[in-house]
């Protein structure tokens with residue numbers, strides 16, 4: 001019997017990187033997956049991978065920063081699978097810079113995706129999570145929720161907010177038995193790594209090496225390593241008495 005047999009999980013930003021690995025990991029553990037992504041091609045790719053592994057999934061092309069699209073996404077998910085047990089808030093916008101660099105529009109957009117989008121997904125899923133006795137929400141925060149890198153103001157600010165959103169939802173959802181936790185990845189090798197390097201304007205190989213050296217384990221993490229931590233917090237059997245918590249998966253970066 002697989003850990004998540006019979007459960008339905010929504011994974012936002014499932015098209016690539018950490019979200020793709022989470023969708024595959026939860027599917028391998030028996031969950032039916034609602035792959036959500038703003039990018040149709042990458043979302044469909046993840047759906048195809050799940051299908052090839054004999055998993056059950058649908059893809060919903062949705063922008064989590066748009067409340068009407070989040071509502072519609074939940075409607076499609078529940079008309080297909082009838083229930084929602086697990087919500088993984090993973091999709092994010094990577095807006096970097098100092099306060100002098102970032103425009104009003106960029107600020108509003110990054111807050112709409114990384115903070116309000118997470119809250120809206122939780123809000124729309126709530127009636128269904130209440131009906132599950134194995135429900136869980138896992139929010140992707142970051143080591144940027146805890147440590148402030150230079151010229152990273154919008155991203156850092158939103159990821160700090162994700163931690164407090166996690167604790168606040170844990171408080172409010174506890175009466176319904178819904179656990180809400182966060183995972184804080186360190187430097188994980190995905191397309192976001194290259195967005196980060198492009199922003200810094202530094203040499204790619206040299207910067208990759210700096211990222212590796214910044215962790216105690218002297219390497220970047222793999223998306224699959226974050227997905228295992230998310231599975232732990234999503235699985236009632238594994239983490240039934242854990243809520244409002246923040247699991248750091250950074251190879252010791254925050255201890256160096």
Ligand SMILES: NC(=O)c1ccc[n+]([C@@H]2O[C@H](COP(=O)([O-])OP(=O)(O)OC[C@H]3O[C@@H](n4cnc5c(N)ncnc54)[C@H](O)[C@@H]3O)[C@@H](O)[C@H]2O)c1
Pocket residue numbers: 012013014015016017018019036037038039042062063064065089090091092093113140141142143144184185186187188189190191192193
């Ligand atoms: N990669 C890292 O080093 C790292 C470190 C710490 C935290 N994180 C967090 O992990 C999560 C995943 O990061 P990643 O590196 O896999 O990113 P990624 O850019 O590789 O993938 C993000 C996915 O989200 C989708 N997406 C973006 N905006 C969306 C929207 N508005 N609606 C729906 N889908 C949208 C993208 O199309 C993409 O498929 C993010 O929350 C990120 O902040 C990543």
